[in-house]
Amino acid sequence: MGGTFVVTLREGFEAALIMGIVYTYLQKIGAERHYRYATRGGLLGVLASVALGVLVTAMSGPLLDLGPDVIGLAVILVAVTVLTWHGYWMQQHARAVKGDVQRRIDEAQASHRLWTIGVLAFTGVFREGAETVLFLWGLLTQATSPSGWASATGAVLGLAMAATLGWAIFRGGRHISLQRFFAVTSVFLLLLAAGMFSTGAGRLEAMGVLPQSSMAWDTSHVLDDHGVVGGFLNGLVGYRARPSWIEAGSYLFYLVVAGALLFRSGPPKPRARAPRGQIPAHAA
Amino acid sequence: MGKSFNRLIACVVVALASVVGAASAADAPQEVPLTIEKNQFQPNEVKVKANAPFVLVITNKSAKAAEFESKDLRVEKVVPAGKTVNVRIRALKPGTYSFLDDFNQQATGRIVAE
Numbered sequence: 001m002g003g004t005f006v007v008t009l010r011e012g013f014e015a016a017l018i019m020g021i022v023y024t025y026l027q028k029i030g031a032e033r034h035y036r037y038a039t040r041g042g043l044l045g046v047l048a049s050v051a052l053g054v055l056v057t058a059m060s061g062p063l064l065d066l067g068p069d070v071i072g073l074a075v076i077l078v079a080v081t082v083l084t085w086h087g088y089w090m091q092q093h094a095r096a097v098k099g100d101v102q103r104r105i106d107e108a109q110a111s112h113r114l115w116t117i118g119v120l121a122f123t124g125v126f127r128e129g130a131e132t133v134l135f136l137w138g139l140l141t142q143a144t145s146p147s148g149w150a151s152a153t154g155a156v157l158g159l160a161m162a163a164t165l166g167w168a169i170f171r172g173g174r175h176i177s178l179q180r181f182f183a184v185t186s187v188f189l190l191l192l193a194a195g196m197f198s199t200g201a202g203r204l205e206a207m208g209v210l211p212q213s214s215m216a217w218d219t220s221h222v223l224d225d226h227g228v229v230g231g232f233l234n235g236l237v238g239y240r241a242r243p244s245w246i247e248a249g250s251y252l253f254y255l256v257v258a259g260a261l262l263f264r265s266g267p268p269k270p271r272a273r274a275p276r277g278q279i280p281a282h283a284a
Numbered sequence: 285m286g287k288s289f290n291r292l293i294a295c296v297v298v299a300l301a302s303v304v305g306a307a308s309a310a311d312a313p314q315e316v317p318l319t320i321e322k323n324q325f326q327p328n329e330v331k332v333k334a335n336a337p338f339v340l341v342i343t344n345k346s347a348k349a350a351e352f353e354s355k356d357l358r359v360e361k362v363v364p365a366g367k368t369v370n371v372r373i374r375a376l377k378p379g380t381y382s383f384l385d386d387f388n389q390q391a392t393g394r395i396v397a398e
Contacts, residue, residue: 003389007386007387057364065369068362134349135349135351138348138349138365141348142348206357206373214377241355
């Protein structure tokens with residue numbers, strides 16, 4: 001039971017974090033009435049996960065060999081793109097907003113199409129979703145014995161725990177300041193995206209699309225990325241015990257490029273929005 | 285912005301699919317069988333030739349889905365119940381590469397390239 005609990009908790013954790021952040025974000029910019037973008041994205045993610053789970057079970061041959069890999073890579077790519085875009089926008093926004101809730105809503109809608117929130121929620125749920133569906137399905141078909149039931153219960157509890165954590169972020173996030181929330185989440189999302197980027201590069205390397213590179217370091221005896229703690233760190237910030245140079249390099253590359261994009265004007269500071277109107281006064 | 289973004293995504297997906305397709309259409313390397321049965325890998329140690337690509341032919345004979353995962357090999361592959369999946373592995377340097385069933389982590393094994 002403990003084993004299956006950890007598996008679904010780990011699989012569901014990332015989705016729960018992203019959903020928690022996305023809802024908090026909408027709440028922070030005063031766009032509560034747009035929760036539906038996040039909700040629909042998340043629900044579509046669940047539906048797509050179930051669909052892919054069913055499809056994978058029905059597939060065979062080359063389609064089963066390669067199909068899931070291609071879908072997995074595409075999801076990673078979309079997720080990294082949306083995370084970067086969102087992080088960039090959030091930084092811009094954090095600098096711009098001061099007080100005035102109504103203007104925040106207007107800005108949110110004008111400068112950031114809220115559907116990207118939906119895509120973010122979708123990829124957050126879908127990335128590990130199909131896997132979780134297959135895992136749960138396998139457990140439920142085995143739930144005819146007491147131990148089978150215990151495993152299935154553990155798995156469901158793991159998902160519930162993940163959802164609770166997402167909810168806790170939403171509850172807790174409401175009370176911290178907008179600036180701090182944006183600062184913390186953009187760093188976290190940056191690391192998450194860097195991890196995904198590096199994973200994607202590693203997959204391409206394994207498929208033979210990218211040249212093969214040797215191992216950059218080996219910390220598996222200190223913190224194994226297959227273990228519970230290492231596994232969570234792997235999912236959250238892309239920790240790897242034995243990465244290749246391409247994986248380590250692409251992680252760093254993403255951090256530097258996206259980090260520069262996000263934080264290029266230094267720490268977020270409230271930049272006055274008015275200078276345009278004041279220039280004539282100075283110029284005069 | 286939305287349209288060009290969509291187009292970008294579509295282009296990249298098509299490019300990825302064709303690259304992966306091309307990669308799979310290459311030569312036919314050695315096949316190495318691996319079975320998942322009774323919550324274990326059979327065999328749980330696989331010897332392969334170093335510096336030569338091979339194909340892991342993973343058959344899941346148990347009643348529930350498994351996920352062959354190896355961070356060392358950068359592979360994460362769901363193997364549905366009763367199915368067989370081929371995983372192409374690139375030429376490995378001599379060494380030991382561990383793998384496990386991510387859905388049932390007691391099932392572990394390793395590939396020894398020599």
